[in-house]
Amino acid sequence: MxxxxxxxxxxxxxxxxxxxxxxxxxxxxxxxxxxxxxxxxxxxxxxxxxxxxxxxxxxxxxxxxxxxxxxxxxxxxxxxxxxxxxxxxxxxxxxxxxxxxxxxxxxxxxxxxxxxxxxxxxxxxxxxxxxxxxxxxxxxxxxxxxxxxxxxxxxxxxxxxxxxxxxxxxxxxxxxxxxxxxxxxxxxxxxxxxxxxxxxxxxxxxxxxxxxxxxxxxxxxxxxxxxxxxxxxxxxxxxCPKSQHSMLRRLKRFGITEDSIWNKHCDLGEKALVKPLFIQQLEILDREEELVALTSLYVHLMDQADWELISPGRAAQEGKAIADRIRQKYGLDVEYTYCWQSAEETITGMLENFADLTARITTVCSD
The missing domain is CATH 3.60.70 (L-amino peptidase D-ALA esterase/amidase)
Structure with missing residues (x-):
């Protein structure tokens, strides 16, 4: 043909x-x-x-x-x-x-x-x-x-x-x-x-x-x-751009997935939600425009620290500002530490904090 x-x-x-x-x-x-x-x-x-x-x-x-x-x-x-x-x-x-x-x-x-x-x-x-x-x-x-x-x-x-x-x-x-x-x-x-x-x-x-x-x-x-x-x-x-308008797709290459966020939720020590309901709420948040934009900025900070374009300290400082903005938006009183030495420690710590934060806001929105 x-x-x-x-x-x-x-x-x-x-x-x-x-x-x-x-x-x-x-x-x-x-x-x-x-x-x-x-x-x-x-x-x-x-x-x-x-x-x-x-x-x-x-x-x-x-x-x-x-x-x-x-x-x-x-x-x-x-x-x-x-x-x-x-x-x-x-x-x-x-x-x-x-x-x-x-x-x-x-x-x-x-x-x-x-x-x-x-x-x-x-x-x-x-x-x-x-x-x-x-x-x-x-x-x-x-x-x-x-x-x-x-x-x-x-x-x-x-x-x-x-x-x-x-x-x-x-x-x-x-x-x-x-x-x-x-x-x-x-x-x-x-x-x-x-x-x-x-x-x-x-x-x-x-x-x-x-x-x-x-x-x-x-x-x-x-x-x-x-x-x-x-x-x-x-x-x-x-x-395509539409499919990439996603918090989880921006985080995928860093190992943060639906399952890893669910596991964080289970580790919080609170009564666990039914997983399908938790994932359903996570999928709703995943496409929320402000969260996608803030996640993109957060990810780019880690990239720039990885590429030595900004210092690990500056990446951590600006990452904390983004996390605080999300935390305040959803009324969370949890505080996160953003103080590491090397780029590798900074990226690992920033990811750990963001996974925990995502699990918490999903839980709050599921109530």
């Missing part, structure tokens, strides 16, 4: 859980794939494949390696494994986002699928495996895959710079959504398995030598990739 026609004339097809782009003419391709990855001028097609076997089932290799899996897949969808490059994901190809932007005679199209709810991470997070120890299988699924088509002729180095700009655009989209890492308390910069394929039109009369942010090409890459990543994430998992 044809779902789009690129400005180059190449058609984008969805077939057997794959998105396939056969090239009508010679193209320059830069791919992160293990299948004919790197730079090439000899490829005939590119594809993105949904390898998810079904809801609740884990993606697994069908051969002895990921490379051979991609070769097998290419053959199954009617492509020559020797002349194609491809990437795979657990995201559905039905949830693809295609965004095209143009300026003068330059056109850029981003074709994106993605999900970060399970495998979103921040660069530098603890790794899942080390190939030198014979392990090559990721422990979690979730991938942002981008196929970027540029209707201009680029030098190999320019294609490589376009990959950098494309990656920056992806990370900017995640930053604007405040998507958290699943492996640390940081904000996500991507997933652990992201793949990118960049295709340039070597038949074009338009010759470009730079793809950085100062160039019009760099601007168009950002304008295509950023909204495409956001839309793909929304289509796949519902991630």
């Amino acid at each position: 044809k779902i789009h026609t690129l400005s180059t004339g190449d058609e984008v097809h969805r077939y057997q859980k794959s998105i396939i782009i056969p090239f009508q003419e010679d193209r320059k391709v830069l791919s992160t794939s293990v299948l004919n990855g790197g730079y090439s001028e000899k490829l005939k097609a590119a594809f993105n494949h949904d390898s998810n076997p079904g809801e609740g089932m884990t993606c697994s290799l069908r051969t002895d390696s990921y490379l051979n899996d991609l070769k097998l897949l290419a053959a199954e969808i009617g492509l020559d494994p020797e002349t194609v490059t491809g990437i795979s994901t657990a995201a559905s190809m039905d949830n693809v986002s295609i965004k095209t932007v143009s300026y003068d005679n330059l056109t850029v199209t981003a074709i994106v699928t993605g999900g970060v709810e399970v495998n979103g991470g921040r660069v530098g997070d603890p790794a899942s495996y080390h190939e030198a120890q014979g392990k090559t299988v990721m422990t979690k699924e979730g991938t942002i895959n981008i196929i970027l088509n540029i209707d201009a002729d680029l030098l190999p180095g320019t294609l490589t710079r376009a990959l950098v700009t494309c990656t920056e655009a992806k990370t900017a989209a995640l930053q604007e959504l405040m998507a958290g890492s699943n492996y640390s308390r940081g904000l996500a910069t991507g997933s652990g398995t992201d793949g990118t394929i960049i295709i340039a039109n070597s038949q074009s009369d338009l010759k470009l030598t730079y793809a950085g942010k100062h160039s019009k090409l760099g601007e168009l890459i950002g304008l295509a990739v950023k909204p495409a990543v956001k839309e793909a994430l929304f289509l796949q998992t519902g991630l």
